[in-house]
Amino acid sequence: MNIQQNISLKAYNTFGIDVFAKRFVSVDSVYNLQKILAQEKNIFLLSGGSNMLLTQNINKLVVYINIKGISVDFENENEVLITVNSGENWHEFVVWCISQNYGGLENLSLIPGHVGTSPIQNIGAYGVEVRDVITKVEAIDISTAKRIEFSNADCAFGYRNSIFKNELKGEVVITSVSFKLSKNQHQLHTNYGAIEQQLTAKNIINPTIKDVSDAVIYIRKSKLPDPKKIGNSGSFFKNPVISSEKFIKLQEKHPTIPFYKVEANNNTGNTLSYKIPAGWLIETIGFKGRRFGDCGVHENQALVLVNYGNAKGSDILKLAKIIQQAILDTFEIALEIEVNVIK
Numbered sequence: 001m002n003i004q005q006n007i008s009l010k011a012y013n014t015f016g017i018d019v020f021a022k023r024f025v026s027v028d029s030v031y032n033l034q035k036i037l038a039q040e041k042n043i044f045l046l047s048g049g050s051n052m053l054l055t056q057n058i059n060k061l062v063v064y065i066n067i068k069g070i071s072v073d074f075e076n077e078n079e080v081l082i083t084v085n086s087g088e089n090w091h092e093f094v095v096w097c098i099s100q101n102y103g104g105l106e107n108l109s110l111i112p113g114h115v116g117t118s119p120i121q122n123i124g125a126y127g128v129e130v131r132d133v134i135t136k137v138e139a140i141d142i143s144t145a146k147r148i149e150f151s152n153a154d155c156a157f158g159y160r161n162s163i164f165k166n167e168l169k170g171e172v173v174i175t176s177v178s179f180k181l182s183k184n185q186h187q188l189h190t191n192y193g194a195i196e197q198q199l200t201a202k203n204i205i206n207p208t209i210k211d212v213s214d215a216v217i218y219i220r221k222s223k224l225p226d227p228k229k230i231g232n233s234g235s236f237f238k239n240p241v242i243s244s245e246k247f248i249k250l251q252e253k254h255p256t257i258p259f260y261k262v263e264a265n266n267n268t269g270n271t272l273s274y275k276i277p278a279g280w281l282i283e284t285i286g287f288k289g290r291r292f293g294d295c296g297v298h299e300n301q302a303l304v305l306v307n308y309g310n311a312k313g314s315d316i317l318k319l320a321k322i323i324q325q326a327i328l329d330t331f332e333i334a335l336e337i338e339v340n341v342i343k
C-alpha cells in the first residue's frame with residue numbers, strides 16, 4: 001500500500017475545506033485495512049466526507065476507505081438481501097437498486113456519501129431512515145483488527161444517531177452494510193408533503209419506486225445545494241425536539257410554526273414532544289441566504305451552511321456558533337450540530 005505525504009483533503013470532503021493530511025492511504029480491501037490497523041492505531045478514518053467539517057490539518061494517518069463491491073446474499077420472490085462494501089457511493093447504490101426493482105431506498109435518493117457511513121448517522125429523508133432496511137453491519141475493531149458483526153438492534157439507531165456515533169466512536173471501521181429490500185408490493189412512503197405534491201404535479205396516481213426516487217431527486221435538487229458546485233454537508237444542525245409546554249408558547253407567538261409530533265422516551269415514561277425544523281428557526285431570525293465572507297446560509301434551505309469557495313472550517317464553525325446563540329436568545333432552544341466537527 002502506498003502511503004502518500006501531504007495530500008490536500010479538499011476533494012475528499014463535500015464542504016470542500018482545503019486542509020492537508022500529513023500521511024494518506026487509500027484502502028481497497030478488508031485484508032489491507034487489517035494490515036494497516038496492525039501497524040497503526042493513530043488513524044483518522046475518511047469515507048465519503050459528506051458529514052464532516054474539517055477545521056485543521058490532520059497529523060494522523062488518514063485512512064481512506066475505498067472498499068468496493070455489491071453482492072446478493074439471498075433472494076426469493078418477495079425480498080432480497082444485499083451486502084454492500086463500505087466504499088460504494090450511496091446514491092449509485094440506490095440507483096442500482098431501483099434499476100433492479102429493489103424497493104426500500106428510493107426516499108434516500110441523492111444523499112451524498114458512501115454506504116459505509118450511512119448507519120453512523122442513520123441517514124434519513126422524506127419519512128424513511130436507513131435503519132428501516134439495515135439487517136447487519138460488519139466492521140473491524142481498530143484495537144484488535146478483528147471482524148465484528150452488528151445486528152440492526154446492536155446498532156442502537158435513533159434520529160441521526162447510532163452506537164457508531166456514541167460508545168463506538170473512533171473504535172471501529174465499518175466495512176460493509178447489509179440490507180433487506182422488497183422485490184414486489186413495495187411499501188411506498190409518499191405521504192411527505194413535498195413528495196405528494198410532486199407526484200400530483202406529474203399526474204402520477206400509482207407511483208413506482210422510480211417515480212418516488214425521481215420526485216425525491218427533484219425536491220432535493222430544488223432545495224439542497226450540489227456539493228460539487230457549492231461546498232456543504234447537508235443539514236448542519238439537527239431538528240430540535242422541544243416539550244409541549246415550550247411548543248404551545250412558541251405557537252402562540254408564531255401561529256404558522258411547522259412541527260412534527262414525536263413520542264419522546266424519558267425517565268417519566270412516554271411524553272409527547274415536538275420536533276421543530278431548525279431551518280424554520282434559522283429563517284425566522286433572518287439568516288437564510290446570508291453570506292459572511294466565503295461562507296453562509298443556503299438561500300433555499302436555512303439548515304444548510306455553505307462554503308462559497310475558500311472558507312475555512314473555523315469560519316463555518318464561527319457562523320454555526322453565531323446561529324446557535326441567536327436561536328438560544330430568540331427561542332430559548334439549543335441547536336445541536338449534526339455534522340462531525342473535526343478539531
Ligand code: EPU
Nearest residue numbers: 125126127234235237238239258277279280283301302303
Ligand atoms: N423550513 C423553513 N425554512 C427553511 C427550511 C425549512 O421554514 O429554510 C421549514 C418548512 O416549513 C419545511 C420544513 O421546515 O416545510 C421542513 O423542511 P424540509 O422538508 O426541507 O426538511 P428539514 O426538516 O429541514 C430534514 C432532514 C433532511 C432531509 C429532510 C427531508 C434533518 C436534520 N434534516 O430537513 O436531511 O432531507 O428533512 O426529509 O433532519 C441531512 O440530514 O443532511 C438532510 C438534508
